[in-house]
Amino acid sequence: MVATTTFFLLLLGFLGAPLGAAQTPDFLSQHWQRPLKDMGPKPPGKSFADISLEPESCGQCHPLQYADWSTSLHASALGPGVLGQLQDLPPADQESHQACLRCHAPLAEQSKGLVVELLGQGPGLHRHGVVCAACHVRNWQWSGPPSRNPSPAVSPSPHQGFEPKAEFSDAAFCSACHQFGAEGYQLNGKPLENTYQEWKESRFGQANQPCQSCHMPDRRHLFKGIHDAALVKKAVPVQRVGWQVRGQRVSGAWEIHSAQVGHRFPTYVTPEVVVQVFWLDAQGKVLPVLGRKWLIARVVDLEQGRELSDTRMFPGEKRVYSFEGPQPQGAAALRFEVRVDPDAYYRRLYRQYLKGSPESLGHRAIQLAYDASKKSAYLLFAETLSLP
Numbered sequence: 001m002v003a004t005t006t007f008f009l010l011l012l013g014f015l016g017a018p019l020g021a022a023q024t025p026d027f028l029s030q031h032w033q034r035p036l037k038d039m040g041p042k043p044p045g046k047s048f049a050d051i052s053l054e055p056e057s058c059g060q061c062h063p064l065q066y067a068d069w070s071t072s073l074h075a076s077a078l079g080p081g082v083l084g085q086l087q088d089l090p091p092a093d094q095e096s097h098q099a100c101l102r103c104h105a106p107l108a109e110q111s112k113g114l115v116v117e118l119l120g121q122g123p124g125l126h127r128h129g130v131v132c133a134a135c136h137v138r139n140w141q142w143s144g145p146p147s148r149n150p151s152p153a154v155s156p157s158p159h160q161g162f163e164p165k166a167e168f169s170d171a172a173f174c175s176a177c178h179q180f181g182a183e184g185y186q187l188n189g190k191p192l193e194n195t196y197q198e199w200k201e202s203r204f205g206q207a208n209q210p211c212q213s214c215h216m217p218d219r220r221h222l223f224k225g226i227h228d229a230a231l232v233k234k235a236v237p238v239q240r241v242g243w244q245v246r247g248q249r250v251s252g253a254w255e256i257h258s259a260q261v262g263h264r265f266p267t268y269v270t271p272e273v274v275v276q277v278f279w280l281d282a283q284g285k286v287l288p289v290l291g292r293k294w295l296i297a298r299v300v301d302l303e304q305g306r307e308l309s310d311t312r313m314f315p316g317e318k319r320v321y322s323f324e325g326p327q328p329q330g331a332a333a334l335r336f337e338v339r340v341d342p343d344a345y346y347r348r349l350y351r352q353y354l355k356g357s358p359e360s361l362g363h364r365a366i367q368l369a370y371d372a373s374k375k376s377a378y379l380l381f382a383e384t385l386s387l388p
């Protein structure tokens with residue numbers, strides 16, 4: 001079971017092939033040609049002497065970007081959940097490594113670093129996940145978005161030359177890891193990850209309001225997403241639209257609005273949004289009486305062979321959740337909650353993995369990932385209404 005679970009979790013990366021060259025501009029198709037090529041030897045020149053691919057090196061001149069990135073999920077993209085699986089693979093099996101590394105640590109130098117670690121010779125650059133160079137450096141040539149405030153040319157030029165590319169501000173840039181291609185894995189006719197296409201079909205895509213406008217506002221390298229409660233609360237407001245008590249009958253209705261989400265909410269198979277109504281006694285304890293529960297998620301089985309349900313919201317969709325029932329004995333209040341669980345699928349997968357041999361190399365890392373996944377859920381909205 002451990003091997004099967006590991007294989008299917010790796011599948012999340014392997015089948016997430018980026019958009020083909022025919023669907024992306026020339027620069028992007030070359031920039032994200034997988035697997036990425038080795039940087040090669042550093043060009044001669046004094047300015048290259050102290051430059052490395054380590055993110056700390058970039059932080060010396062770009063402290064704000066480095067500080068933002070350090071707190072982001074990109075910096076932990078190769079965390080224990082992914083690393084634990086890779087530790088159970090043969091060191092020389094780089095093709096299987098690429099199933100995860102292609103997006104979680106895409107540089108060729110990171111792939112080599114993983115091999116070194118699997119051979120027991122210490123961690124390397126791969127541990128840093130999606131590093132600065134993963135997006136900005138190819139063959140020791142730096143590129144990025146054009147400057148918003150062009151300054152006079154300096155000599156020598158930073159990095160011995162810098163290529164401004166408008167594509168860094170294009171949503172297609174993100175699609176390299178956040179969109180499965182036409183040849184990618186599908187369930188019920190839908191790619192397992194379809195974020196870029198969902199965006200293209202939304203009003204945000206029609207207005208060309210790219211991913212970066214929400215996830216990298218003002219070019220901040222925060223890469224915030226569904227794990228960030230403040231961002232989601234702003235993007236998905238919840239309000240009560242009905243409430244009535246008639247004798248012993250209680251009814252309520254709440255509206256959830258995916259107002260500022262430019263793709264399905266949630267877009268991927270890992271998060272779940274749980275909407276629930278339940279009764280409380282006078283001490284605020286939950287009564288063991290059936291209330292109501294709904295799920296906003298795309299639910300697939302652990303083997304990713306079946307889509308069990310898809311109740312995700314479309315961009316701009318408003319959905320009303322209504323409840324009506326008799327007030328049970330001892331009930332003093334009715335409570336409505338919307339809880340976001342970003343790592344629900346991963347937690348189930350890790351739990352299954354941990355049923356295997358504790359002697360496996362990746363067991364300890366997966367245990368860490370499992371423990372962390374239990375702490376990522378948060379309350380998006382809650383309201384307690386007192387009853388007569």
